[in-house]
Amino acid sequence: MTPSANALLQADDSADTGTQQIRDAIRDAIVERRLAPGTKLSEADVGNLFNVSRTLARAALQALSYEGLVSVEKNRGAFVAYPSPDEAKQIFAARRLVEPGILREAAARITPSQIQHLRQLLQEEGRLISERGQTARRAEIKASGDFHLTLASISGNAIMQRFMEELVARSSLVIALYGQSAVSSCGHSEHGDIVTAIEAGDLDRACHLMVHHISHIEADLDLRERKSFGLKEAFSI
Amino acid sequence: MTPSANALLQADDSADTGTQQIRDAIRDAIVERRLAPGTKLSEADVGNLFNVSRTLARAALQALSYEGLVSVEKNRGAFVAYPSPDEAKQIFAARRLVEPGILREAAARITPSQIQHLRQLLQEEGRLISERGQTARRAEIKASGDFHLTLASISGNAIMQRFMEELVARSSLVIALYGQSAVSSCGHSEHGDIVTAIEAGDLDRACHLMVHHISHIEADLDLRERKSFGLKEAFSI
DNA sequence: ACGCAGTATATCGTATACAATTTGATCGCC
DNA sequence: GGCGATCAAATTGTATACGATATACTGCGT
Numbered sequence: 047m048t049p050s051a052n053a054l055l056q057a058d059d060s061a062d063t064g065t066q067q068i069r070d071a072i073r074d075a076i077v078e079r080r081l082a083p084g085t086k087l088s089e090a091d092v093g094n095l096f097n098v099s100r101t102l103a104r105a106a107l108q109a110l111s112y113e114g115l116v117s118v119e120k121n122r123g124a125f126v127a128y129p130s131p132d133e134a135k136q137i138f139a140a141r142r143l144v145e146p147g148i149l150r151e152a153a154a155r156i157t158p159s160q161i162q163h164l165r166q167l168l169q170e171e172g173r174l175i176s177e178r179g180q181t182a183r184r185a186e187i188k189a190s191g192d193f194h195l196t197l198a199s200i201s202g203n204a205i206m207q208r209f210m211e212e213l214v215a216r217s218s219l220v221i222a223l224y225g226q227s228a229v230s231s232c233g234h235s236e237h238g239d240i241v242t243a244i245e246a247g248d249l250d251r252a253c254h255l256m257v258h259h260i261s262h263i264e265a266d267l268d269l270r271e272r273k274s275f276g277l278k279e280a281f282s283i
Numbered sequence: 284m285t286p287s288a289n290a291l292l293q294a295d296d297s298a299d300t301g302t303q304q305i306r307d308a309i310r311d312a313i314v315e316r317r318l319a320p321g322t323k324l325s326e327a328d329v330g331n332l333f334n335v336s337r338t339l340a341r342a343a344l345q346a347l348s349y350e351g352l353v354s355v356e357k358n359r360g361a362f363v364a365y366p367s368p369d370e371a372k373q374i375f376a377a378r379r380l381v382e383p384g385i386l387r388e389a390a391a392r393i394t395p396s397q398i399q400h401l402r403q404l405l406q407e408e409g410r411l412i413s414e415r416g417q418t419a420r421r422a423e424i425k426a427s428g429d430f431h432l433t434l435a436s437i438s439g440n441a442i443m444q445r446f447m448e449e450l451v452a453r454s455s456l457v458i459a460l461y462g463q464s465a466v467s468s469c470g471h472s473e474h475g476d477i478v479t480a481i482e483a484g485d486l487d488r489a490c491h492l493m494v495h496h497i498s499h500i501e502a503d504l505d506l507r508e509r510k511s512f513g514l515k516e517a518f519s520i
Numbered sequence: 521a522c523g524c525a526g527t528a529t530a531t532c533g534t535a536t537a538c539a540a541t542t543t544g545a546t547c548g549c550c
Numbered sequence: 551g552g553c554g555a556t557c558a559a560a561t562t563g564t565a566t567a568c569g570a571t572a573t574a575c576t577g578c579g580t
Contacts, residue, residue: 147380336565
């Protein structure tokens, strides 16, 4: 038999037993912005927090570094990633590049029940926007990304789906760093417009809306080169 | 100062000191098809081979599993990935989805010297095709992928570049498994056509050629569902 | 001879231990 | 008082050790 024949079926076996949940927990914390960019994540601390040894903590941090959410610096440790403005631009450029294609794929195979599901997500998202409080804010962040991830999931391509998960997560980091208007809700109505266009079968319009939607998110950032002030000018000015 | 300010500049610090070269060595071996799909990669063997402990061997294998080149099965070990036909289709679908966009980006910023470099790659590729022997074959495989990777590099988007590296590497695995015509050279002239189209400024044509090129590679595969023969029928037939 | 049970071995999962490097502090000196 | 060197603490890099799990073998019974 092929050695990894069944491995592809069970989706949750890809990593060590205990590492996965640590990785997920930290990722959630980063994406929901409970962990600020630049925060140090020492192996010992992470291990103690989850009651595991440094071995597993380290593995989780390494895994997150492959996703671009954590940056590990040799002999210095791991930190919540601090994407540069240039990196931020690349993330959104990547999204503009792939999301229209994903959208087309998704639209081609979408079922009525999946459209229903999307509308449901949108409604939930709208509800969260009207609510107040930190937890609602966090849930809103996640819901906003879930719209894009659901489309990727509908597209049926697991590889693109994983890639989108990475891009959405990293987008959250970028918004946390460079976002201006605390109101991230501006994109909500655009989500609805996209679904409407899909339903109407107007794919070109849907893609067009998607690209603009992504650009709108990016436009709401302040990506001017804060040249980290050579530290000399930081006080000379 | 931002904690990871300089980390983004030095490109080679992303992982542990010793893990990186092991990872690269194994990846090269897989991509060049010296390691067949399904081959077991025990942690102890890998460690001994590179004179490091299981700790580093394991880290390298984990890293490769994130790239999709190695599949680790819990309590069973790591194997060179054995992509299913469905997975293979997704890989090529992903390439059709992203490569036209990358091509457009690349064409927009390409310089004459970079075109020169591409032509040089093509020439080298052609030379390898005419040569005989295993080493030439391996070099040809790498050269064929390098064309696509160089384009990604020219596009200037590091994220898409990394994604393409993953896709090209996995493509090599798929071709090793399902390729029919030993002659992978069929795609060579298409590379040249694409460069010509770029030079002529005909982006639409270049993208069109790229999509067809990818489809041609895929068409040369035999992706029929070999249902891994339950082992009963394997001999009853 | 075939199948099954139990054991034996090999390999992985995780924790701990030790070496190397960095960071921050203390002390002396200018 | 400010500046530099040396040393101590903390943290990471790597190796080893031990427990758990799966696979292979052996011997028994039918």
